[in-house]
Amino acid sequence: MRVSVIGCGHLGTTHAAAMAELGHDVIGVEQDPEKCRALAAGRVPFFEAGLDELVAKHTASGRLRFSTAPAAAAAGAELHFLAVGTPLRPDGKGYEVDQVVGAVRSLVPLLQRPCTIVGKSTVAVGTVARLQAIIDGLATVPGVELVWNPEFLREGHAVLDTLEPDRILAGLSSTAARKALEEVYAPILARGEAQLVITDPATAEVAKSAANACLAAKISFVNAMAEVCELTGADVTQVARVLGIDPRIGPLGMRPGIGYGGGCLPKDIAAFAHRVKELGAVRAAGLLDAVEAVNHGRREAAVALVARAAGGNLEGVRVGFLGAAFKAGTSDVRDSPALWLAARLHLCGATVVIHDPQALPQAQRALPEAQYRETALGAATGADLLVLGTEWPEYLADPQLPATAATLVRKPVLVDVRTAVDPALWLAAGWSVWQLGCPVRHPTVPPATVAPPG
Numbered sequence: 001m002r003v004s005v006i007g008c009g010h011l012g013t014t015h016a017a018a019m020a021e022l023g024h025d026v027i028g029v030e031q032d033p034e035k036c037r038a039l040a041a042g043r044v045p046f047f048e049a050g051l052d053e054l055v056a057k058h059t060a061s062g063r064l065r066f067s068t069a070p071a072a073a074a075a076g077a078e079l080h081f082l083a084v085g086t087p088l089r090p091d092g093k094g095y096e097v098d099q100v101v102g103a104v105r106s107l108v109p110l111l112q113r114p115c116t117i118v119g120k121s122t123v124a125v126g127t128v129a130r131l132q133a134i135i136d137g138l139a140t141v142p143g144v145e146l147v148w149n150p151e152f153l154r155e156g157h158a159v160l161d162t163l164e165p166d167r168i169l170a171g172l173s174s175t176a177a178r179k180a181l182e183e184v185y186a187p188i189l190a191r192g193e194a195q196l197v198i199t200d201p202a203t204a205e206v207a208k209s210a211a212n213a214c215l216a217a218k219i220s221f222v223n224a225m226a227e228v229c230e231l232t233g234a235d236v237t238q239v240a241r242v243l244g245i246d247p248r249i250g251p252l253g254m255r256p257g258i259g260y261g262g263g264c265l266p267k268d269i270a271a272f273a274h275r276v277k278e279l280g281a282v283r284a285a286g287l288l289d290a291v292e293a294v295n296h297g298r299r300e301a302a303v304a305l306v307a308r309a310a311g312g313n314l315e316g317v318r319v320g321f322l323g324a325a326f327k328a329g330t331s332d333v334r335d336s337p338a339l340w341l342a343a344r345l346h347l348c349g350a351t352v353v354i355h356d357p358q359a360l361p362q363a364q365r366a367l368p369e370a371q372y373r374e375t376a377l378g379a380a381t382g383a384d385l386l387v388l389g390t391e392w393p394e395y396l397a398d399p400q401l402p403a404t405a406a407t408l409v410r411k412p413v414l415v416d417v418r419t420a421v422d423p424a425l426w427l428a429a430g431w432s433v434w435q436l437g438c439p440v441r442h443p444t445v446p447p448a449t450v451a452p453p454g
């Protein structure tokens with residue numbers, strides 16, 4: 001099929017490359033000329049595991065092209081994906097939909113034949129009906145239909161999740177639109193592993209928001225239990241393990257820590273909370289408010305944990321900081337809990353020296369007042385304590401890191417705000433290990449040679 005993808009950010013670039021991999025002829029439309037130039041040259045301007053290779057492969061094969069002009073999409077494609085951003089409004093009262101409305105307004109008047117527009121961006125319930133009315137007013141040909149096909153990919157696993165999704169959800173109102181959807185996803189559906197769920201548009205809109213809210217609630221639940229553990233001396237990692245064994249609960253999304261972040265969950269929960277309040281669903285709103293309150297509270301708890309590990313005062317403390325991305329596998333630092341914590345430590349008077357394997361340029365732009373190093377050991381050198389802010393496998397799976405880093409820091413104190421390290425490995429190398437919701441663990445051996453101060 002000839003398809004277009006309008007908006008080539010994290011979602012759109014992945015989707016465009018995946019559609020080319022499925023065999024479609026794809027034109028990606030990106031309004032930012034610099035981003036568009038990079039993509040057209042086969043370079044992805046951010047890190048997402050496996051995406052560089054896929055974009056390079058299909059810009060070379062000719063199945064994936066990029067343009068800044070909506071006319072390129074209108075002329076060549078029979079199905080148009082909308083993957084533009086829906087940020088939170090500055091006042092927090094729902095989504096800013098300017099990008100979605102702008103994309104529709106620039107595309108629809110140019111369409112010369114009946115076609116399907118497939119929205120993938122995350123929107124509030126009621127948006128599809130509003131956009132279809134705009135489309136009907138602008139279309140110069142009949143049969144321009146809007147379908148909403150929300151995206152469930154996880155950054156860090158975006159390529160795999162797009163090529164091998166567990167579900168494809170489509171909110172639509174006609175047989176023609178259903179046929180177009182089935183055709184574009186045919187290679188995935190033929191494998192028989194993804195469930196195709198067809199609903200009306202409002203149900204698709206609510207289902208996407210509900211999926212985000214359910215995941216965020218699970219994360220906030222285990223983090224609320226971490227708060228209880230801190231007050232009782234219990235160990236939240238063991239509590240989470242016990243909960244996760246129950247098949248009705250499950251282990252995924254049950255790792256306690258500094259809470260969720262990124263370009264999606266925080267704004268989607270805030271926008272959903274606002275929408276359900278508008279609708280008058282007061283108890284649902286109360287639940288979402290509690291989920292958000294726990295999440296914000298864990299960030300504050302992480303600051304307090306680092307301060308305690310530093311002996312009560314952060315002024316003048318040198319912090320080696322591992323990780324800036326909002327999670328491992330991506331260079332995305334939008335609403336990153338790690339970077340938020342680094343910024344707060346800096347504000348409290350600490351010198352923060354950051355390493356991240358993929359997000360250094362993005363972090364430097366977002367937090368220029370911190371210092372940056374090209375290696376984890378560089379960030380650790382001379383530090384009074386080390387903070388693990390993002391759970392990159394580089395930090396967790398390198399069995400040499402604890403022992404080598406212990407010889408470079410002033411004091412072997414690790415604050416792991418992701419509850420991600422194997423404490424035994426660090427304790428055996430002489431570190432004390434501080435994790436949210438867990439008793440402080442002290443080393444089982446004396447520290448190795450510690451670098452002299454200075």
Ligand SMILES: NC(=O)c1ccc[n+]([C@@H]2O[C@H](COP(=O)([O-])OP(=O)(O)OC[C@H]3O[C@@H](n4cnc5c(N)ncnc54)[C@H](O)[C@@H]3O)[C@@H](O)[C@H]2O)c1
Pocket residue numbers: 006007008009010011012029030031032035083084085086099100102103106120121122123151152153154155263264
């Ligand atoms: N990032 C994710 O993992 C993810 C997952 C699921 C859903 N979503 C949803 O997908 C949407 C996009 O998210 P994102 O993270 O890719 O955002 P993003 O900000 O990274 O990308 C949006 C892109 O659209 C471009 N754009 C805006 N208006 C345009 C127009 N009229 N024509 C061409 N290009 C235009 C912007 O320049 C930008 O590059 C959001 O609604 C988000 O909630 C994202």
